[in-house]
């Protein structure tokens with residue numbers, strides 16, 4: 142069993158859709174980023190890569206790469222899951238906490254799980270999604286950013302011995 146930790150933060154700006162956990166959430170501001178800025182997907186990606194010992198999101202998908210400009214982060218997440226499977230890892234569980242002063246995210250976790258659980262190959266009780274406010278403190282508290290922490294655990298699938 143291997144555990145990985147991921148963290149991400151993106152600025153909230155006007156004129157962008159708010160994409161979090163693979164879904165669009167009604168909001169007057171969205172997350173700024175080279176991709177769609179989905180901090181939940183990015184934190185999950187880093188947790189998965191960390192658990193597998195496969196580096197981090199910046200190394201795999203550099204923000205200087207024009208082919209990933211504006212890409213949906215669920216596509217990047219799918220790519221990482223496939224990469225891990227090829228290395229013989231199966232995702233056992235993942236858990237994330239989003240730090241956002243607004244909007245209220247609780248009502249959207251069901252829809253996020255509809256997208257993320259099949260993508261990660263997890264049952265709904267094996268993906269944790271939680272939200273916290275920053276109690277008005279700092280840039281997140283002033284609604285200038287949203288951050289996310291995530292952990293993920295992987296199991297190495299034993300290789301089958303070739304038949305004699």
Ligand code: MG
Pocket residue numbers: 149150151174178179180183
């Ligand atoms: Mg990011």
